[in-house]
Amino acid sequence: MNDIPDRDPVMAQADLDPENWDELRHLGHRMLDDMLDHLRDLRSQPVWQPLPPETRAGFHAPLPVSGADPAAVYERFRDTILPYSTGNTHPRFMGWVHGGGTPLGMLAEMLAGGLNANLGGRDHAPIEAERQVIAWAAQAFGLPESAGGLLVTGSSMANFIAVLLARQAALGPESRKSGVGAARLTAYASQTVHRCVPDAMDMAGLGSDALRRIPVGTDHRMDISALRAAIASDRAAGATPFLVVGTAGSVDVGAFDDLAATADIAETEGLWFHVDGAFGALAALSPALAPHVAGMERARSIAFDFHKWAQAPYDAGCILVRNQADQIATFATNAAYLTAATRGLAANAPWPADLGPDLSRGFRALKIWFALQVFGAARLGAVAENSCAVARHLAARIAAEPALELLAPVPLNIVCFRYRAEESEADQLNAEIVADIQEAGLAAPSTTRIGGRLAIRAAFVNHRSRPEDADALVAAVLEAGRALVRKAG
Numbered sequence: 001m002n003d004i005p006d007r008d009p010v011m012a013q014a015d016l017d018p019e020n021w022d023e024l025r026h027l028g029h030r031m032l033d034d035m036l037d038h039l040r041d042l043r044s045q046p047v048w049q050p051l052p053p054e055t056r057a058g059f060h061a062p063l064p065v066s067g068a069d070p071a072a073v074y075e076r077f078r079d080t081i082l083p084y085s086t087g088n089t090h091p092r093f094m095g096w097v098h099g100g101g102t103p104l105g106m107l108a109e110m111l112a113g114g115l116n117a118n119l120g121g122r123d124h125a126p127i128e129a130e131r132q133v134i135a136w137a138a139q140a141f142g143l144p145e146s147a148g149g150l151l152v153t154g155s156s157m158a159n160f161i162a163v164l165l166a167r168q169a170a171l172g173p174e175s176r177k178s179g180v181g182a183a184r185l186t187a188y189a190s191q192t193v194h195r196c197v198p199d200a201m202d203m204a205g206l207g208s209d210a211l212r213r214i215p216v217g218t219d220h221r222m223d224i225s226a227l228r229a230a231i232a233s234d235r236a237a238g239a240t241p242f243l244v245v246g247t248a249g250s251v252d253v254g255a256f257d258d259l260a261a262t263a264d265i266a267e268t269e270g271l272w273f274h275v276d277g278a279f280g281a282l283a284a285l286s287p288a289l290a291p292h293v294a295g296m297e298r299a300r301s302i303a304f305d306f307h308k309w310a311q312a313p314y315d316a317g318c319i320l321v322r323n324q325a326d327q328i329a330t331f332a333t334n335a336a337y338l339t340a341a342t343r344g345l346a347a348n349a350p351w352p353a354d355l356g357p358d359l360s361r362g363f364r365a366l367k368i369w370f371a372l373q374v375f376g377a378a379r380l381g382a383v384a385e386n387s388c389a390v391a392r393h394l395a396a397r398i399a400a401e402p403a404l405e406l407l408a409p410v411p412l413n414i415v416c417f418r419y420r421a422e423e424s425e426a427d428q429l430n431a432e433i434v435a436d437i438q439e440a441g442l443a444a445p446s447t448t449r450i451g452g453r454l455a456i457r458a459a460f461v462n463h464r465s466r467p468e469d470a471d472a473l474v475a476a477v478l479e480a481g482r483a484l485v486r487k488a489g
């Protein structure tokens with residue numbers, strides 16, 4: 001453009017490519033080097049630290065009208081964002097269920113950003129890469145060739161899509177126009193189902209009350225006879241049972257419902273069988289853990305996340321559907337301007353936009369396409385197995401420590417325990433222990449409630465976590481507990 005003598009000032013501003021490519025290249029290389037160093041040296045950093053108030057205040061600056069030097073804004077990133085991120089890349093992050101990400105994933109995100117592909121549709125290789133990822137996932141879980149799927153933000157969205165698939169299957173195509181009308185659809189899941197499933201029922205217009213919460217046994221699995229009874233009682237009351245959700249890896253303790261028995265019931269009762277396997281579905285990749293998900297291959301749909309055990313950078317959720325035809329029946333529309341052609345850029349139906357609610361979509365698939373080839377499915381299975389080994393190590397340490405007490409069985413990668421104290425003080429004390437450890441940057445467990453009691457919850461998901469990280473958690477809990485008891489006494 002520099003050869004245009006009187007360059008229109010608006011036109012000059014509208015070109016957002018760098019004026020000086022070498023300068024931006026230099027900055028880009030620095031960012032890459034800094035970030036690789038940061039990831040290499042995670043262990044020596046605090047897991048998490050709270051934002052200082054003045055740093056937080058910096059995020060309330062007014063809208064910048066004229067621009068700034070990218071190097072200066074990068075410095076602001078280094079000072080005000082980098083040190084105060086979630087902490088889930090760190091090996092001693094054990095809160096909630098967070099994946100750790102990988103340097104490879106970061107690089108793939110950069111490539112995807114460069115391509116800036118829109119995966120809503122059209123005929124291009126990024127769509128084929130996503131289809132490849134979906135086909136690999138279907139193979140990993142033993143779904144048939146007819147399977148389809150879609151990458152989405154996370155399992156919350158994937159579970160929502162599953163409810164919509166099941167709703168369409170129950171009410172038929174006309175319901176997409178006429179709505180649910182007077183239909184009284186009821187769904188079933190364990191008492192400990194992730195909260196996004198009742199939310200999905202709400203968003204699907206069915207109401208969260210229509211999700212029947214089935215009690216769990218002492219093994220934290222859905223009580224199958226209670227499930228059968230609930231379905232029978234709803235039928236007797238004139239409702240229409242349409243969906244049963246089996247959990248593979250519950251978010252509280254990592255329990256697996258009996259998926260084969262659930263599949264049997266879904267079959268006899270004519271219900272859509274969906275599995276919420278947000279993290280646990282990937283147990284299928286480990287020969288040692290795969291028995292936990294026996295029966296999952298019979299599901300009509302499976303929700304899971306690549307951003308948890310598979311360590312893809314956020315976000316990377318996935319909905320798999322046994323028959324892609326169900327997806328098309330639920331989401332495809334015939335807007336003329338979007339109708340795929342037989343040749344040219346507008347070919348290549350069915351487009352992802354016809355398989356889910358999003359039209360414009362990014363190239364989430366690339367980081368997974370890289371990971372599955374570079375690491376291979378077996379190595380991702382080993383990541384899951386290692387998480388469980390670290391959890392067992394922690395459980396053994398707790399069992400041997402008189403001041404600590406396990407609050408739930410450890411079937412998988414999640415350990416719920418507490419520092420022993422008077423019952424009336426235990427909840428408060430353990431909540432403070434967790435906050436103290438987090439604020440000290442030593443480790444980041446979270447909390448949950450088990451049988452009404454507050455538990456310190458350590459979920460091992462990060463591929464970087466080792467037994468010594470569990471040891472560090474035990475040491476930190478004991479020290480924080482003793483200090484708090486001393487202070488109170």
Ligand SMILES: *Cc1c(COP(=O)(O)O)cnc(C)c1O
Nearest residue numbers: 097154155156194251278279305
């Ligand atoms: C994490 C999780 C979800 C929600 O997934 P997001 O990716 O956070 O949306 C749903 N169910 C279970 C069992 C989970 O662990």
